Amino acid sequence: MASSIHDLARHLNISIGTVSRALNGRADVNAETRRRVLEAARELNYSPNQSGRSLRQGATRSIAFMLQPHPGDQQYGEPFFIPFLTGLQARLAEYDLDLMVVMGEPGQYQQERLRRVVETRRADAVVLANTRREDDRIDYLSKAGFPFATLGRSQSGGDTYPSLDIDFERAGNEAVDRLVARGHRRIAAIRPSLDLNFGYLFLDGYRKALKRHGIEVDPGLIADGFINETGGYQVTPRVMLSKDRPTAIVFNNDAMALGGCKALAEMGIRPGHDIAVIVIVDTPLCRYFSPALTAFRPSLDPMGRRLAEMLLASLPAFAGPEGPRIIREVWPLELVARESD
Amino acid sequence: MASSIHDLARHLNISIGTVSRALNGRADVNAETRRRVLEAARELNYSPNQSGRSLRQGATRSIAFMLQPHPGDQQYGEPFFIPFLTGLQARLAEYDLDLMVVMGEPGQYQQERLRRVVETRRADAVVLANTRREDDRIDYLSKAGFPFATLGRSQSGGDTYPSLDIDFERAGNEAVDRLVARGHRRIAAIRPSLDLNFGYLFLDGYRKALKRHGIEVDPGLIADGFINETGGYQVTPRVMLSKDRPTAIVFNNDAMALGGCKALAEMGIRPGHDIAVIVIVDTPLCRYFSPALTAFRPSLDPMGRRLAEMLLASLPAFAGPEGPRIIREVWPLELVARESD
DNA sequence: TGTGTTCTCGTAAACGTTTACGGAAAAACG
DNA sequence: CGTTTTTCCGTAAACGTTTACGAGAACACA
Structure with a gap:
C-alpha cells in the first residue's frame, strides 16, 4: 500500500541514496534526475515514513504539551486552552511538527x-x-537536559528555558488602580489556594498598588480558595463578612468569580450596584454573565504561536544563524470594561 | 545518555535478542536471565526507543484526534472538548497509546x-x-483503509467505523415534550447553519415531537444561524418577529443561546418570565447565566473513555479474542432543569 | 596528453527495535 | 548409554530512512 523510497528507486532504476538526496534537496544530484524523482514521488503518492526518519535522525518531529486539569474540573475544562493550543499547533505545523x-x-x-x-x-x-511556583517538572526536565518551554513562569529552573507568561502583576495593579480611581478603598482579592504561580504574581501586583495609593493591606480582605466555582462560592462570604465590608472584589480566576457572584447574589449583593467586581482572566463566561463582568483578556492564539516560536528558537535544530536563544516574555492583558465595576 | 538495548546486552554480556525477549516477556528465556535483564534495565534506566519500535512493528502507538475549530471561535473555543479529550486520553494511556x-x-x-x-x-x-452530514474526511479514510472512529455520526461511510454520538434527536424530542407539558404550543428552534450533522438530528426530534403533539410545524419558527454568539444574536429576532410570536425557544448550541438571550434582552423579553428557553448542550455558561438556563448535559469524560474503547475494539491489534468489532453508540443527554423555562 | 577539479551517483552503514531460525546444551526417556 | 525432546540463547535480517565515503565520468586547465 504505502510506497517507500525503495519503490521509487526500483521504479526509476536508480539507487535509494539518490532518491533520498533528490527528495531532500541536496546539491549533489542532477537536475533532470531530481525532476524524475519528484515526478515519480507524486505519481506513486510517496511520503516519507516518519518512524524511519525519526529513528535515523534521532528526532521525532513532535512536541508534547502537558496539560494537567485541575481536580475540580469534573465536567467542563478551561476554555483557555483550546485557542492557545490552536495557535501553538498552527505555528508548529508550519515547521512540520506535530x-x-x-x-x-x-x-x-x-x-x-x-x-x-x-x-x-x-x-x-x-x-x-499550569506552572507551579516550585515546579518539579521543570526541575526534572532541566536535570534531564530535555528541551522545554513553559506557559507561565516559575521559580524553578532559573532563566534557562523559554517561557511566556501573562502579566498578572500588572493586571493586579491595574485592577486596583481602576477601582481606586472610582473611589474604592476597601478592595478584596480572591485567588486560588494552589501553588500556581500566577496567584502569587497577581497578589504582588495587588499589594503594590494598594501601597502606592497609601492604602493599608488588610489580610482579612485576601482569601484563597479552591480553583473552581465551588471555591469562589465558599470563600467569597469570608471576605464579605470581615468587620469592614469591602466595596470591591478582584477575582484571580473566572470560575472562582462565578461562584463568588453566586454567593453574593444569595447575600443580596448585586455586582455592579452594591459592589464592584473585576476578573483577571476573561472568558466567555464573563461576557455573558449578568451583569457582564469587567475583565482582563489575554490573546491566546497569538500567545500559542509565540511560544512555539520561542521554543523553536531555543532548539539547536531550528535556531537561526545566531544559534539557540532563550527568550522569555511577559504579555500584558487587555482590560475589557463591562458592567460589573 | 539514553541507554539502548545494546547497552544492556553489553553490560550483561548477552545478546540483544535475549534482552529484547526478556523485556517483552517472551517464554523462551531463562527465569534467572530475565531477572538480571530487568534489574539491569532498572539500573541503567532503560526504556525502549519508540521510533525504533515503531519502525520495526509498523505501528506508532499513537492516535490522532482531529479537531476543527469553527471559524467564529476567535477568542475562546468550545469548553466541550477538554473533558472529552481528558477521558479519551486517559483510556488510551492505559494501552500505552499517545x-x-x-x-x-x-x-x-x-x-x-x-x-x-x-x-x-x-x-x-x-x-x-465535528462530523458533517456529508463528511469527506470519512470518505477519504474509508477509501484509504485507515482505521478511525468518530465523535458524532454522519451519512458518509456507512456502518463501517465505530462512532459515538449524543442523542440529539431524543433531546429535541424531550425539549418539546417538556415545553408542551408546560402549556407551550408555539416553540421555536434555532440551530447552526453549517452542515454539522447534529443540527439535522436535533431538528428531526423537534419536528417529530411537534407532530406527535398535533402541533403543526411552522417554518417561520425554525432558523439557522452561524454557530456562535453572533449567529444566535442575529437570528433570534427573526423568529421573534414572526407573525405569531413563539412562547418558547430551543437552542441547539450554547453559544447561540447566549447570543440569542442577549437579543431577547434588548427586545425587553426576559427568559424564564416572558419566554421559555432550553439549550441542547449544557456548558458552564448555561449554569451561571442569569437566569440559569435549563439544558441537556452530556457526560463528556466517560464519552471520551468509551470512544477510545470502541476504537480499540475495532483495531485488530487490540481487539479481544472475538476479533475486531465495529461498535456504534448513541448516548442520551441528561436534562438539567434550571430557571429559564 | 596528463593532471586536477567538478558533477553525479552507488554502496553500505547506521539509527533501535523485534523476531524467525537454527543450534548447543541440558533434560527426559527408552 | 543412545535417542528424542525441551530449554535457552545467539545470529542475522528486517522495518524506512539519511548520510559518509568513494568511485567513475565528464570537464577544465596546463
Missing part, C-alpha cells in the same frame, strides 16, 4: 507521564502549562 | 492535514470530531 497532548489525571501522574515522554523519546521537546 | 491533536485552521486545511497524518503514518488511527 503536537502531542498529554493530560495527567487530576492527581500526580503528570510527573510519571512526563518521564515516559522523555525516556521513550516520543517528543523532541515539551511545553508545560 | 494522543496527537491535529487542529485545522478554521478553513479547509483539515483534509490536507489528515492526509499528512495518514500518509506519513504518524498515527495508527484517527478520531474525528
